[in-house]
Amino acid sequence: MKLATKKETEEIKNRFLKNYSQKKSELNYNNLYELIISVMLSAQCTDKRVNILTPSLFEKYPDILSLADANLDEIKEFIKSCSYFNNKASNMLKMAQKVRDEFDCEIPLTQKELMSLNGVGQKTANVVLIEYKNANLMAVDTHVYRTAHRLGLSDAINVNNTEKDLVKKFKTDLNELHQAMVLFGRYICKAKKPNCDECFLVDLCKTKAQFKA
DSSP states (O other), rough: OOOOOOHHHHHHHHHHHTTTTTTSSSSSOOHHHHHHHHHHHHHHHHHHHHHHHHHHHHHHHSSHHHHSSSSSHHHHHEEEEEEEEHHHHHHHHHHHHHHHSSTOOOOSSHHHHHHHTTTTHHHHHHHHHHHHHHHOOOOOOOHHHHHHHHTTTTTSSSSSHHHHHHHHHSSSSSHHHHHHHHHHHHSSOSSSOOGGOOOGGGGGGGGGEEEEE
């Protein structure tokens, strides 16, 4: 596959920013605590599903301290409709306990410290910082990965190197571009049946031929 040229990359960037200006995550949250829990739960699970189960979870455990003191089986019961709920419940509990014990119940806001928490990898840390601080970071989920490769923005075989490619090529406005690519991949550049007729980047797509009827 031929990669996008510098000129094409700039045009892709401009169209993303035009079509998804000031867009935010579709996860429902009211504060940093609710944000990090929602992002942790959203791994390999839809935002819609997460938004269904979090209201009762947050009513029961409204902050780090209450979650840190929670019973693991009870946490599992609240999130059992979420994928990988056993692992996520365990990570949520350990994350809350570490924030309580090592950060005085204050969720840290640096990438390194966030990644020291259970269940918080680079993607989750970056999403939290993008959402909460508008940080100039890129986070690569399945939608961003797919979109980047179909548009020829990266040919990397893993998410970390794809992230590096996008950061190097876009440089600025990464927080808005991340959200743009998530929404674009979720609703237009879908995995199995992309909506090419609705795509505002179809003329720049490197893989559109394989989806033609």
